[in-house]
Amino acid sequence: ETGVTQTPRHLVMGMTNKKSLKCEQHLGHNAMYWYKQSAKKPLELMFVYNFKEQTENNSVPSRFSPECPNSSHLFLHLHTLQPEDSALYLCASSQRTGEIGEKLFFGSGTQLSVL
Amino acid sequence: SQQGEEDPQALSIQEGENATMNCSYKTSINNLQWYRQNSGRGLVHLILIRSNEREKHSGRLRVTLDTSKKSSSLLITASRAADTASYFCAGALSGYALNFGKGTSLLVTP
Numbered sequence: 001e002t003g004v005t006q007t008p009r010h011l012v013m014g015m016t017n018k019k020s021l022k023c024e025q026h027l028g029h030n031a032m033y034w035y036k037q038s039a040k041k042p043l044e045l046m047f048v049y050n051f052k053e054q055t056e057n058n059s060v061p062s063r064f065s066p067e068c069p070n071s072s073h074l075f076l077h078l079h080t081l082q083p084e085d086s087a088l089y090l091c092a093s094s095q096r097t098g099e100i101g102e103k104l105f106f107g108s109g110t111q112l113s114v115l
Numbered sequence: 116s117q118q119g120e121e122d123p124q125a126l127s128i129q130e131g132e133n134a135t136m137n138c139s140y141k142t143s144i145n146n147l148q149w150y151r152q153n154s155g156r157g158l159v160h161l162i163l164i165r166s167n168e169r170e171k172h173s174g175r176l177r178v179t180l181d182t183s184k185k186s187s188s189l190l191i192t193a194s195r196a197a198d199t200a201s202y203f204c205a206g207a208l209s210g211y212a213l214n215f216g217k218g219t220s221l222l223v224t225p
Contacts, residue, residue, distance in 0.1 A: 002157065004171075031214060042119075043203070056212060092158055100145035101207030106157030110147040 003027040006091050006107035010101060014115050015081060021093030021110045023074040025045040030096035032074040033104065049074060050096060055058045094108070119147070119204035119216035127222045134191040136219040138186075138204030145181055145186050145207050152201045152218070161189075161202075194223045 004025045007053040025032065037073050048056035049068040063085075065077040088109045089102055094102040122137045140147070146165045150158040164180045164187065166169045171178045178188040191198055201220050205213040 002159065004157070006157075014172065035215075040217065042217045045212050086157050088155070092157075101148065101205075101213055103148065103160050103163060104150075104213060105151075105159070106159070108157045109155070111155065 002105045002107065004091060004093055004105050004107040006110050008110055009108065010111045010113075011055075012113045012115065013078070013081065015083070017081075018077070018079040020078065021076040021091075021112075023076075023107055025067055025072055025074075025091075025093040025105070027093060027095075027105060029093040029105070030071050031094045031102070032068060032071070033092040033094070034074065034076055035090040035092060037090055038086075038111070043090070046076075078112075081112075083114050086112055086114045119206055119214065121202065121204055121219040121221060123215045124177050124217065125220045127224065128194055130195055130223055130225050132194055132223075134198070134221055134223070136189045136202050136221070138208050138216065139186045140187075141185065143182075144220070145171075146204045146205060147178075149176075149187075149189050150201065150203045150205060150215070151177060154163070154200075158203060161224070172203065194221075196223050196225050199223045 007022045034051045036044045045058050046060045047066045051066050090109045091107045092104040109111040119138050149161045151206050152158045162173045162178050171217045175192045180187045201218040203215045203218045205215045
């Protein structure tokens with residue numbers, strides 16, 4: 001166990017559905033991240049939250065809406081997704097020590113299929 | 116943008132052999148990290164090497180860094196079937212978030 005828990009593990013949704021992915025970290029970290037992993041592509045950084053404030057949005061379409069109510073929880077709200085959004089969505093956290101390029105702790109991911 | 120690029124894309128070896136994976140990156144980095152991912156799971160941090168270090172060891176892992184060539188290598192010695200996974204290098208392009216490559220898929224057969 002990495003101390004980062006993601007739910008659900010698998011999600012199948014239609015293009016008109018609204019769903020949310022949840023991430024919780026028990027490590028006392030101050031930064032949380034969403035990454036997208038598609039087949040045969042590099043991991044794509046989507047969002048970064050630092051002390052609950054969004055510090056990076058990597059040109060992610062508005063159909064993905066992140067929420068970080070506190071340093072331990074991170075959500076990714078999904079609506080009107082496209083089939084090409086099917087991927088493994090990974091949450092990660094880091095301590096935020098101030099060092100550039102911190103060690104990340106990842107959850108097991110949510111495997112999303114959009115039909 | 117992609118910061119690390121691993122080579123080869125896929126590697127197949129037998130148990131007991133050594134596995135070497137390479138990583139090239141485009142811009143200056145503060146540190147370079149290697150991660151491992153088992154199929155369908157999250158990534159697990161293996162080792163971090165700072166820009167002022169040339170070599171680092173952790174158990175059966177040996178990482179080298181050549182900042183003049185913007186490259187790094189990961190050596191796994193005496194590989195085991197349990198080492199079968201994808202391996203990623205990552206560096207910080209800017210800010211604090213890491214940028215990953217596509218990974219090297221390693222298969223270790225008994």
